[in-house]
Amino acid sequence: MDGWQKKHLLGIKDLSRQEIEIIFELAASFKELSQREVKKAPALRGKTMINLFFESSTRTRTSFELAAKRLSADVLNFSSSSSSLSKGESLEDTIKNLEAYHPDILVIRIGYSECLHNLSRYTLASIVNAGDGNSEHPTQALLDMFTVKEIKGKLDGLSVLIVGDITHSRVARSNIFGFQKFSAHIKVCGPSTLIPYEFDKLGVEISYDFDEAIRDADVIIMLRIQKERQEISFFPSIREYVEKFALTAERIKKIKKDCIIMHPGPVNWDVEISSQLKEELHPLILKQVENGLAIRMAVLYLAGTKKRKYEDIN
Ligand code: CP
Numbered sequence: 001m002d003g004w005q006k007k008h009l010l011g012i013k014d015l016s017r018q019e020i021e022i023i024f025e026l027a028a029s030f031k032e033l034s035q036r037e038v039k040k041a042p043a044l045r046g047k048t049m050i051n052l053f054f055e056s057s058t059r060t061r062t063s064f065e066l067a068a069k070r071l072s073a074d075v076l077n078f079s080s081s082s083s084s085l086s087k088g089e090s091l092e093d094t095i096k097n098l099e100a101y102h103p104d105i106l107v108i109r110i111g112y113s114e115c116l117h118n119l120s121r122y123t124l125a126s127i128v129n130a131g132d133g134n135s136e137h138p139t140q141a142l143l144d145m146f147t148v149k150e151i152k153g154k155l156d157g158l159s160v161l162i163v164g165d166i167t168h169s170r171v172a173r174s175n176i177f178g179f180q181k182f183s184a185h186i187k188v189c190g191p192s193t194l195i196p197y198e199f200d201k202l203g204v205e206i207s208y209d210f211d212e213a214i215r216d217a218d219v220i221i222m223l224r225i226q227k228e229r230q231e232i233s234f235f236p237s238i239r240e241y242v243e244k245f246a247l248t249a250e251r252i253k254k255i256k257k258d259c260i261i262m263h264p265g266p267v268n269w270d271v272e273i274s275s276q277l278k279e280e281l282h283p284l285i286l287k288q289v290e291n292g293l294a295i296r297m298a299v300l301y302l303a304g305t306k307k308r309k310y311e312d313i314n
Helices: 017-034 059-070 091-099 116-122 138-152 170-180 197-202 210-216 238-245 275-304
Strands: 048-053 074-079 105-110 126-132 159-163 185-189 205-207 219-222 260-262
Touching (some): 017 138, 017 275, 091 116, 105 116, 116 126, 126 138, 126 275, 138 170, 159 210, 170 185, 260 275
Parallel strands (some): 159 185, 185 205, 219 260
């Protein structure tokens, strides 16, 4: 694909606006393919993709698997819990063992932030980040932006509000990096204990008042409270969190008429969003999942066109 030079997709931070637009253009054509009677293309025939998920996932893992199959790649799903990692084998040796199968693409989700570039030393495959610690979740941000662009017809200059557990959110970081490439105005909102000081330096506005912040947003991204990454409690009680930061039937009355409300999933209903709003908001959240398949087909297509050569690594 003209204009695409990257071997790996490690983060949105590394992508140019033009590269994001290339992914969107491909995703639109793959979305159209997924609506046909025969949903398969031969683009990755003869290529091998390995899904390595060291953390739980429903949406990302299944959509990468389906995306690779729709593009006719051979797919191997590696499960860390039933692997020799549980017998003490190192991550380095695990990757080196899988490299013995000459894979073309490794899709990796892992709890450690910013370790993927390091892991790329042990394989000639293209690495696609499916979420690394608190760092980045590039395909989630791409599917979020693609969904917004589909609905609003543009990304430039929008006001984007990201709400909740900002500290532990790779989705927040990737969306900030992505939307900023389209000159969006970004505000993050949540308890002060869940917004790191360094976000100041990312060029985003910080708010601790959801009722105020909600009024001028074109897009609201509600984040999941990540209990599994919180070693200590960052707010006094769920009740207090819900009172201040949940999207409720009362609060939703304050949003702009054409505001889009998204959530990366999984949703803790009645924590981030009131279950009274499920009927109204779930269809768009599921549209995000649908678009995730198209985005991941585009990303795998681009990653799969790269040869297994060290010189390509950047
Ligand atoms: N949004 C997201 O990454 O969901 P999963 O954890 O289910 O993949």
